[in-house]
Amino acid sequence: MVAYILKRILYMLITFFVIVSLSFFAMKLLPGSPYRNAAKLGPELVAQLNHQYGFDKPIPVQYINYLNKVLHGDLGVSFQYEGRTVNSILASKVPVSADLGIEATIIGVLIGIILGAIAALRRGTWLDYGVMVIAVLGISVPSFILAQLMQYYFGVQLRWLPVAKWDGIESHIMPVIALAVGSVAVIARYMRNEMIGVLGSDYIDMARAKGLSRPAVVIKHAMRNSLVPIATIVIPSLMTVITGSLVIENIFAIPGIGDQFVSSIVTNDYPVIMGTTILFSIFFLVGIFLTDLAYGVIDPRIRVAGGDS
Amino acid sequence: MLENILEIKDLRVSFETYAGEVQAVRGVNLELKKGEALAIVGESGSGKSVTSKSIMRLIPSPPGKFKSGEILFEGNDLLKLSEKSMQKMRGSEISMIFQDPMTSLNPTMTVGKQIMEGLKKHQNMNKHDAAQRAVELLELVGIPNPEDRIKQYPHQFSGGMRQRVVIAIALACNPKVLIADEPTTALDVTIQAQILDLMKDLQKKTNTSIILITHDLGVVANMAQRVAVMYGGKIVETGNVDEIFYSPKHPYTWGLLSSMPKLDSKSDELMAIPGTPPDLSNPPKGCPFAARCPHAMKVCTEHMPEYTELSETQKTACWLLDERAPKVEPPETIGVGGAQK
Numbered sequence: 307m308v309a310y311i312l313k314r315i316l317y318m319l320i321t322f323f324v325i326v327s328l329s330f331f332a333m334k335l336l337p338g339s340p341y342r343n344a345a346k347l348g349p350e351l352v353a354q355l356n357h358q359y360g361f362d363k364p365i366p367v368q369y370i371n372y373l374n375k376v377l378h379g380d381l382g383v384s385f386q387y388e389g390r391t392v393n394s395i396l397a398s399k400v401p402v403s404a405d406l407g408i409e410a411t412i413i414g415v416l417i418g419i420i421l422g423a424i425a426a427l428r429r430g431t432w433l434d435y436g437v438m439v440i441a442v443l444g445i446s447v448p449s450f451i452l453a454q455l456m457q458y459y460f461g462v463q464l465r466w467l468p469v470a471k472w473d474g475i476e477s478h479i480m481p482v483i484a485l486a487v488g489s490v491a492v493i494a495r496y497m498r499n500e501m502i503g504v505l506g507s508d509y510i511d512m513a514r515a516k517g518l519s520r521p522a523v524v525i526k527h528a529m530r531n532s533l534v535p536i537a538t539i540v541i542p543s544l545m546t547v548i549t550g551s552l553v554i555e556n557i558f559a560i561p562g563i564g565d566q567f568v569s570s571i572v573t574n575d576y577p578v579i580m581g582t583t584i585l586f587s588i589f590f591l592v593g594i595f596l597t598d599l600a601y602g603v604i605d606p607r608i609r610v611a612g613g614d615s
Numbered sequence: 616m617l618e619n620i621l622e623i624k625d626l627r628v629s630f631e632t633y634a635g636e637v638q639a640v641r642g643v644n645l646e647l648k649k650g651e652a653l654a655i656v657g658e659s660g661s662g663k664s665v666t667s668k669s670i671m672r673l674i675p676s677p678p679g680k681f682k683s684g685e686i687l688f689e690g691n692d693l694l695k696l697s698e699k700s701m702q703k704m705r706g707s708e709i710s711m712i713f714q715d716p717m718t719s720l721n722p723t724m725t726v727g728k729q730i731m732e733g734l735k736k737h738q739n740m741n742k743h744d745a746a747q748r749a750v751e752l753l754e755l756v757g758i759p760n761p762e763d764r765i766k767q768y769p770h771q772f773s774g775g776m777r778q779r780v781v782i783a784i785a786l787a788c789n790p791k792v793l794i795a796d797e798p799t800t801a802l803d804v805t806i807q808a809q810i811l812d813l814m815k816d817l818q819k820k821t822n823t824s825i826i827l828i829t830h831d832l833g834v835v836a837n838m839a840q841r842v843a844v845m846y847g848g849k850i851v852e853t854g855n856v857d858e859i860f861y862s863p864k865h866p867y868t869w870g871l872l873s874s875m876p877k878l879d880s881k882s883d884e885l886m887a888i889p890g891t892p893p894d895l896s897n898p899p900k901g902c903p904f905a906a907r908c909p910h911a912m913k914v915c916t917e918h919m920p921e922y923t924e925l926s927e928t929q930k931t932a933c934w935l936l937d938e939r940a941p942k943v944e945p946p947e948t949i950g951v952g953g954a955q956k
């Protein structure tokens with residue numbers, strides 16, 4: 307088990323290195339100038355700035371310098387916000403995005419599990435079909451379309467909810483729903499299939515044959531076993547939520563990382579773009595790693611594998 | 616004569632499927648006497664499991680449906696009980712052992728907890744007493760180090776040991792009837808013998824009535840006092856073990872006995888019954904065995920034969936027993952030595 311974990315960590319580091327390298331070179335290939343008014347600055351000033359940021363050095367040297375800085379946790383200085391480090395910009399945006407992401411994931415996972423379980427228990431009834439319709443819609447309708455529809459009807463037309471921004475619980479409702487719907491759909495479908503399989507298994511018959519009540523059979527035997535694989539898609543679904551938040555934050559003008567990322571792309575603020583990419587990839591890599599571990603924690607067959615069995 | 620603890624009268628069970636109504640059980644009559652072991656034998660798909668799950672009311676519905684009949688347990692019709700009253704029966708009065716011990720235990724719950732569940736439910740035991748009883752039960756079914764074993768998960772047990780655990784769960788609340796649906800089919804031959812010995816031993820100790828479902832006539836000879844032969848959703852012949860092995864009257868029983876491997880003969884003499892069982896979504900009007908029966912007559916395909924009582928215990932549904940039918944001798948392959956007793 308320890309060897310397995312070490313191996314996973316090593317792969318994680320290699321992947322991280324590849325991601326940082328690829329994004330560095332991709333950034334170098336992108337057209338456009340990083341300076342706000344490059345045309346007005348004149349060639350001398352641009353040359354001076356290039357020198358200041360080290361862009362006059364050969365690319366391999368820039369690359370080594372960059373890697374070195376990243377390893378020391380220094381993501382550089384923004385081009386657009388004078389004097390601000392990328393680290394401080396990201397740090398100011400992370401809490402809002404984390405809020406949004408965690409709320410959307412918790413709601414998405416909980417509702418997904420409940421809907422999936424209900425669909426499985428009422429298999430073949432209109433409840434089941436209803437849940438499946440929601441699931442198909444949730445997967446096929448992109449979150450930004452749902453976000454804009456809600457924004458238009460509930461924000462602009464009916465004026466039930468604030469159109470944008472991130473203050474007060476009302477302002478959370480639409481962005482969280484827009485982001486959560488995808489997870490609800492994926493998890494509900496997963497949970498339904500899993501639970502139907504579990505409900506048809508011999509140990510459920512066996513549990514019923516002991517005389518347990520229906521709720522006891524469902525909760526103690528069926529739910530737990532159906533949740534084993536669900537636990538392993540919670541983190542991937544959090545990752546989907548984060549990807550989705552790039553656009554959703556922009557639509558609702560939520561001051562998070564996604565919002566920042568989009569405006570940095572528009573202004574060619576390379577250091578911030580790179581920094582965000584790195585932050586996201588760390589997050590994703592750790593997420594995948596934890597998902598692998600989650601299997602082991604929840605399922606005793608894996609937990610003791612290589613142990614005392 | 617012994618009292619019936621369980622009586623099944625004209626049980627009919629169907630499943631609604633896309634292909635239409637599958638009539639899995641078509642008018643089964645059976646009695647189980649106190650303390651006896653009754654075997655139900657028959658090929659795959661003949662309705663053995665559906666019959667036994669019906670007794671426990673574990674038929675999934677939908678698609679399953681009871682079309683008619685009664686299942687009397689100590690005189691009360693189980694099919695009329697509320698789900699709640701039925702839950703009180705399951706595990707305490709009637710228990711069940713399933714075929715595959717690899718899948719019949721919950722993989723994420725310790726073996727001890729799985730044994731204790733029934734005890735807590737039916738005998739109102741607290742955790743401590745239930746745990747103690749679980750240890751005793753594991754000991755009873757021959758599992759070494761029961762104190763440690765109750766804390767383990769099913770995957771830490773071998774197939775044979777798991778089946779012992781399943782037996783412990785089934786016997787936990789001293790049920791009056793135990794239904795064992797092919798309890799050894801999934802196990803290695805040597806383990807099979809051990810599990811059968813254990814069941815025989817426990818039956819002697821507890822005097823539980825057993826319904827034993829099996830493909831294996833060797834198991835029948837070993838364990839049961841009476842046999843019901845099932846085919847196409849019907850019981851075609853019943854009798855005590857001697858009658859079924861030494862003077863079977865139904866051609867299907869002859870077929871089963873001929874296909875049984877014998878210790879004293881070479882395996883190439885083993886004869887499977889040619890053909891396949893009837894399609895139960897479109898069951899034959901007459902005798903279900905007619906399409907495969909070497910002695911089938913015109914009347915067989917038209918009308919279902921009535922039961923002929925050959926003795927107080929043996930009943931057979933076959934037109935050959937009608938006085939107008941030609942006399943047919945059973946094939947020699949069933950060999951009276953067929954039963955290794």
Ligand SMILES: Nc1ncnc2c1ncn2[C@@H]1O[C@H](COP(=O)(O)OP(=O)(O)OP(=O)(O)O)[C@@H](O)[C@H]1O
Nearest residue numbers: 630637639658659660661662663664665666678895
């Ligand atoms: N849930 C179900 N839905 C539809 N048909 C079913 C269902 N359960 C059983 N059947 C049908 O009922 C018939 C009898 O099945 P059953 O399981 O009782 O056979 P069996 O005698 O136990 O066979 P085996 O020896 O293979 O266990 C089969 O034709 C089967 O297809």
Ligand code: SF4
Nearest residue numbers: 902905908915933934
């Ligand atoms: S009734 Fe006819 S078809 Fe059926 S077993 Fe007897 S002889 Fe064969």
Ligand SMILES: [Mg+2]
Nearest residue numbers: 663664665796
């Ligand atoms: Mg069966």
